[in-house]
Amino acid sequence: MATISFLGAAQEVTGSCHLLESDSFGRILLDCGMHQGGDIIERLESDDFHFNPQTINAVILSHAHLDHSGLLPRLVHQGFDGPIFCTKATVDLLRIMLKDSAGLYERDLERENLRRKRQGKKLLKPQYRLQDVEQAIHQCEGLDYLQSRQLTQDAAFTLHDAGHILGSAIVELNFKERGRDKCLVFSGDLGKRNAVLMNDPSYLKHADMVLMESTYGDREHRNETDTLAQLQDILAETWQRGGNVMIPSFAVGRTQELLFYLGCLHQQGKLDNWQIFLDSPMAIEVTRVYEKWVALLSEEDTAHLQLDHRKPLEDFLPNLFMAVTPEDSMAINKVARGAIVIAGSGMCNGGRIRHHFKQRIWNKNNTLIFVGFQARGTLGRILVDGAKHIKLFGEPYLVKARIETLGGFSAHAGQSGLVKWIGQFKPQPKVILVHGEPQAQQALAQRLWQEQTLAVEMPSQHQSMVF
Structure with a gap:
């Protein structure tokens, strides 16, 4: 019998990693993500795979965000030499994101080892190197949506558009075991309907088991109109106060969405005279990848922007400045008022x-x-x-800036979107909630039971079950 082990994103929202085992296809990983939060060196030192990477036959990757892909170089470093399947756009994004993450890790490790050397402590060995990133990219096999890929004689999978970020995928795995046909669907991260630049997530109809994300299982998102109005109000109030705006943003998806919204406000004459700084070399590179794969984006939005390969997305924001070098970044400090600074990381960990x-x-x-x-x-x-009160670079800082949250910018489906997506499966499959904190999962589980009489399971970290 096939088994599945939940090695990450089980009652939490980071570190997505699920191990599938069957005589039909061997051992497959769905995602190989990094846990986010805290110090990266401490995380890599403490996080173990709980399996031998050399025994893994393949990885099927839902998308490029590091909490789904960030440990691929470490997997390769420890002996994994099989294929990494994902969409072609995801391969392009991985080239940027994994290289950037490795560079940050190597610099942090160098600083930590200098500190340890001064204190006479044992130096840490790298958990992976830049060459492991290059090897991981080499092992990637990019696929188109709806392209069936045979794993073995008895197993094949197909990737469907998840509508989350560029290249994000829902995984449909079909295999034959002991004379019986089985189907497992892994949602990855599902996008919300009518999201900016993205297509709606694909609806699938049949599965025996579904692993579904539940990040926002306990809440809904504002619609686009309300979100844009809220953003406009916040900017106008900050402008009147003579202040500046800081926006921590993920390089993939969220930054491009922000540029779209700010472009809309500019076109409507509602952006005042803000200077907009995109202070993220990685986000700038990712924006170029979005331009390359414009055919995968929402036709309605790209037509609205008159976007094509000759007209970059950010051209719709003539007051946008791309801060590539450290000197570019430091120069922003000289702007006393009227600056909107979009910079990584999205969760402010670095x-x-x-x-x-x-x-x-x-x-x-x-x-x-x-x-x-x-x-x-x-x-x-x-x-x-x-x-x-927070600490930055070892120094205490008083938090006086106004804190705002724009929920409508989320790239994840809200509770209703998740309920509608899972409700398309007939007959009802066995449903496993992953990638969500317990409170969100409990709320989603309660609504699914009330509206669809659908009972779900919420596995804990390292739990295994037979499929």
């Missing part, structure tokens, strides 16, 4: 956004806008929860 906090978070005239989910243990979550 990146240039922390340097902007250092310059501006103590000023009551400034505004900090969160546009994405903040996982437990991250600096972003601490700020969203109302912390008035």
